[in-house]
Amino acid sequence: MYAVFRSIGAYIPEKILTNSDLEQMVDTTDEWIFKRTGIKERHIAADNETTSDLGVRAAELAIERAGINSSDIDMLICATISPDYFCMPSTATIIATKLGLDKVTSFDLSAACTGFVYALSVARAFIESGMKKNVLIVGAEKLSAITDYTDRGTCILFGDGAGAAVISASDDKTHAIIDIHTGSDGAYADLLMSPNGGSGSLHDDPLKESACFMKMKGNETFKVAVRTLTSDVVAILKENNISSSTIDHFIPHQANYRIIKAVGDALNMEERQVVLTVEKYGNTSGASIPMAINDIYESGRLQHGDLMLLDAFGGGLTWGSALVPFGGKGK
């Protein structure tokens, strides 16, 4: 059996938080944010919208576009760092119930901004082993719930949203997922973490509302990200004997325009190959790659058989890349 990336969907909450809005909240400027990150605005979920609500909206579109019934889904993985509830139940289980999926295998996956690539690799393994036939992978984040809006070093970066894809079994290798790399190094854990709110936070009240706020060493994260991403993407292309010029869509995690540009330049990617959504969505962690894939699908750029190169890095540190032909129909 081969695993085929069959469809994509996304949901972007209505409310927009602009750089000018942030100027009213912390000591920053639109000019500084845009110049250092490439971000102009990000979307923020409504107070009564949860991460699972965002995930459900994206998943419904992905299922419809895959041309299958929701009852055909036999596994659901949700990549998130902003779950509805921090310990249990998993957000994947809540999404499954809201979708009316009965007794499906469902679980959350914690790999921060690399979550979608990790979920893709798990889906592929289950399908290629013959254990599952249609795996729904969801990247959903309400990062506004874990963002400290008094910290100008982080609150300018993050936004909310969700993306989802159906990965299906096929006996035809033509458009099968070619390769996926995943890796991690906990030695860099302190670069980007939620230091409170878990069993590791011995000195803080874990029940404080601010317990899960993200803390980041931005400058060091930036350097490690460029180094790790570049070497990982160079390796996956080389191992598969694929030249960067044959990639139709280079879809990096949308963290910072300068990181994307540095990696794209190292790969000699042309502007037309690089998918950019960071300006309008900011960093949506596990949702960023599927939201970007959905963007090119919606605009008609993504066509059947197009070769996508995904790459991501995030807290952990985690990283991953994937060579994925689009096995669905273009819009």
Ligand SMILES: CC(C)(COP(=O)(O)OP(=O)(O)OC[C@H]1O[C@@H](n2cnc3c(N)ncnc32)[C@H](O)[C@@H]1OP(=O)(O)O)[C@@H](O)C(=O)NCCC(=O)NCCS
């Ligand atoms: C966060 C980030 C934009 C900061 O940009 P930077 O160029 O590294 O800036 P620095 O952290 O070195 O700070 C430079 C100065 O800007 C200031 N600054 C930080 N945030 C600011 C803001 N929002 N507005 C204005 N000034 C700011 C700093 O206080 C510092 O001032 P100082 O020189 O007086 O000390 C950048 O490091 C980044 O994007 N890193 C990667 C983060 C990331 O991708 N994380 C997600 C991983 S999935």
